[in-house]
Amino acid sequence: MSKALDFLTEALRRLPGVGPKSAQRMAFHLLQYDREGAAELSRALYQAVDTVHHCAKCNTFSDTTVCDLCMDESRDTALLCVVETPADQLMIEQTLTYKGLYFVLMGRLSPLDGIGPKDLHLDKLVTRATDGAVQEVVLATNFTNEGEATAHYISEMLKARGMKVSRLARGVPVGGELEYVDAGTIARAMLDRRST
Amino acid sequence: MSKALDFLTEALRRLPGVGPKSAQRMAFHLLQYDREGAAELSRALYQAVDTVHHCAKCNTFSDTTVCDLCMDESRDTALLCVVETPADQLMIEQTLTYKGLYFVLMGRLSPLDGIGPKDLHLDKLVTRATDGAVQEVVLATNFTNEGEATAHYISEMLKARGMKVSRLARGVPVGGELEYVDAGTIARAMLDRRST
Ligand SMILES: [Zn+2]
Ligand SMILES: [Zn+2]
Numbered sequence: 491m492s493k494a495l496d497f498l499t500e501a502l503r504r505l506p507g508v509g510p511k512s513a514q515r516m517a518f519h520l521l522q523y524d525r526e527g528a529a530e531l532s533r534a535l536y537q538a539v540d541t542v543h544h545c546a547k548c549n550t551f552s553d554t555t556v557c558d559l560c561m562d563e564s565r566d567t568a569l570l571c572v573v574e575t576p577a578d579q580l581m582i583e584q585t586l587t588y589k590g591l592y593f594v595l596m597g598r599l600s601p602l603d604g605i606g607p608k609d610l611h612l613d614k615l616v617t618r619a620t621d622g623a624v625q626e627v628v629l630a631t632n633f634t635n636e637g638e639a640t641a642h643y644i645s646e647m648l649k650a651r652g653m654k655v656s657r658l659a660r661g662v663p664v665g666g667e668l669e670y671v672d673a674g675t676i677a678r679a680m681l682d683r684r685s686t
Numbered sequence: 687m688s689k690a691l692d693f694l695t696e697a698l699r700r701l702p703g704v705g706p707k708s709a710q711r712m713a714f715h716l717l718q719y720d721r722e723g724a725a726e727l728s729r730a731l732y733q734a735v736d737t738v739h740h741c742a743k744c745n746t747f748s749d750t751t752v753c754d755l756c757m758d759e760s761r762d763t764a765l766l767c768v769v770e771t772p773a774d775q776l777m778i779e780q781t782l783t784y785k786g787l788y789f790v791l792m793g794r795l796s797p798l799d800g801i802g803p804k805d806l807h808l809d810k811l812v813t814r815a816t817d818g819a820v821q822e823v824v825l826a827t828n829f830t831n832e833g834e835a836t837a838h839y840i841s842e843m844l845k846a847r848g849m850k851v852s853r854l855a856r857g858v859p860v861g862g863e864l865e866y867v868d869a870g871t872i873a874r875a876m877l878d879r880r881s882t
Binding site for chain 1: 690
C-alpha cells in the first residue's frame with residue numbers, strides 16, 4: 491500500500507531482537523499514534539551516527555575526542571579497569587567504590603562469533619595500559635565463559651609486559667552478567683579484587 | 687558519557703515493547719556494529735512521517751491521496767470489507783478469495799483504552815459505506831471481545847441506515863487474531879460469511 495511504510499518496516503528489522511511481526515507493529519504504532527516519537531527517533535539516530543565516536547583513551551562512546559571521565563583530573567591514573575561495555579562501566583560507577591580510569595572493550599573475545607583479539611583492538615588497550623601512569627589493571631569483564639576467556643587472554647598479554655593485573659573477586663555470581671547484578675555485590679567484588 | 691547516545695536511548699523507548707535495557711542494547715548494537723542500519727532507519731522514519739497519510743477512501747496508510755487498491759478498477763465496488771489494521775487487510779488479500787474493497791479502522795472500540803466511536807472516525811466509514819455503490823459490508827474485525835463489540839456496533843449503525851451487513855464465519859478460532867491465523871482458515875471464513 492505504502493512504499494514508505496514498507497521501507498520503515500524493513501529498516502526497523504535492523505534493530506536487534508526485532509522480527510517481521512514486531513517491526514510491523516512498531517511501524518503501525520509510530521504512524522498511527524506517535525508521529526512525534528518517530529520524528530524524534532529519526533533525529534536521534536541521525537545525530538548519534540554523526541556525533542558519537544570512540545574516546546581516544548578509554549574507547550567508550552563519546553561525543554568528544556576524549557570523554558569526560560578520562561578528562562577528570564580527580565580520578566586515580568594508577569588504576570585502569572577493563573570492562574566489556576559502557577553499560578558495565580556505568581554499573582561500576584554506580585557503586586562509588588572505584589576512583590580509577592577505564593578501558594571499554596566494546597565486546598569480548600568470542601571465537602564462535604569470529605571475534606578475536608584484533609577485532610577487539612586489544613593493541614589499543616596495551617598502548618593505554620603501558621603509558622607509564624597505570625600501576626594496576628583491574629579486569630572486570632563478565633563472569634561468563636567468554637568474559638573469563640577474555641580476562642585470561644588480557645591478563646597473560648599484560649603480565650608478559652610486566653604489568654600488575656587483578657580480577658574482580660567472585661562476589662559476582664558465576665555465569666552472571668554485571669549489568670544485571672546489584673551495586674552492592676559489585677562494590678564488594680571490587681574491594682575483594684585479587685591478583686591474577 | 688555521550689549526550690547523543692543518551693538521546694538515542696531515550697528515543698528508542700518510544701517504540702512499543704522496548705524498555706530501558708532493550709533500548710540500551712539497541713543503541714549499543716547500532717553504534718558499534720550497524721551505523722549504516724542506524725542511518726537507514728533514520729531516513730526511513732523521516733520519510734514515513736513525511737509521506738505516509740491515510741487513504742481518503744479506505745483509511746489505510748498510503749503515500750498517495752487514494753491508495754492503489756482503492757484505485758484498482760478490477761475490484762468489486764459492491765463489497766466493502768471492514769478490518770482493524772493494514773496487517774489484517776494484508777492477511778485477507780493473501781487468501782485471494784476476496785475481490786471487493788476495504789475500510790481499515792486503524793484500531794477497534796476499546797472503552798478501557800478510551801477509544802470510542804469518535805476516536806475510530808466511524809463517520810468516515812458511514813460516508814464510505816453509503817456511497818451508493820456498496821451493497822454489502824463484510825465485518826472482518828478480530829474475534830476477540832473488543833473486535834466482536836466493534837463489529838456489533840458497526841453492524842447496528844449500518845443496518846439502521848438500511849445497509850446489508852455480514853460477518854466472517856467463525857472459522858476463525860474464537861479469541862483469535864486474524865494476523866496469526868492461516869490463510870486457509872480465513873479463506874473459508876470469507877466464503878461462509880453470514881449476515882448479522
Ligand atoms: Zn574516555
Ligand atoms: Zn484506499
